[in-house]
Amino acid sequence: MTDPNPLLGFARGDENAARHLQDRFRIIQERSRDPHIRALASKVLNGEAGPRDVLRDPAFGKFVAASVQRGMQQIKSLSDEDRRKLAEQGELEYQNIGLAKDAEPAQEERRVADPSWLDGGGFSEIDDGDFSDETWLEDG
Template identity: 30%
Template sequence: MDQPERTFDVARDDLGVSLHLKQSLTVLAAKSPDPDFRRLAADVLSGALGVRDLVASEAFNATLDRVIPLALADLESLSDEQRERLAAETRERMDSLAGSMGARDDAVAQGANPDEPADEDWNQQGGILSSDW
């Protein structure tokens, strides 16, 4: 039987936040041009490192130095209404993730073998996760 989904230390047992973080790290690890960052993100995803280890690394800070100014400029260009809509969509997405994992756990407990959801880029509007870096 499958193990329950692991929550990241920084998610404070919030499954939606943890799943969103997992998917975001998967995208970032795949798209980063920095091999050190990719390795660290993979180590966090495997459970070999914690999120706090990643954020304390030079590779993480170098990545932030490159991408955060662009992401902030994108965010600042949004209207208040667009920011609110984006925040609401993100909350719904995380709630949906947590709900789908609960349904998956129920199905596994009943002996079913549910399909895993396809990986997807959670930032459909651009920004860090969909950038070419």
């Protein structure tokens, strides 16, 4: 592998899973307005810390939990057909991760965020969260 990925060991040698995780941490690093969350994502990307290490950080754990909850709410709002299409696209993209090793994460993210495959289904924010609003991280 020409681009060493510090997440390859965590992914047990699965290059697609490692690349997917690397891309997710890069998105967090680029989009979070919280310097602490960005720093933790950077540590994972630099190989200074592993995903388990940063998930033990209370702020990062809350960040991930809130992100997952928001994503699940978006998925639940989809029709069965749109969920099926989303699952099919996700599987196809996962299979093609290795083919896009040289693509910039921002380019991949724009491709993933393109809702055109939903034929106007309205699911426009897949994986395109604005992490600037810290209030959704607060306890109820």
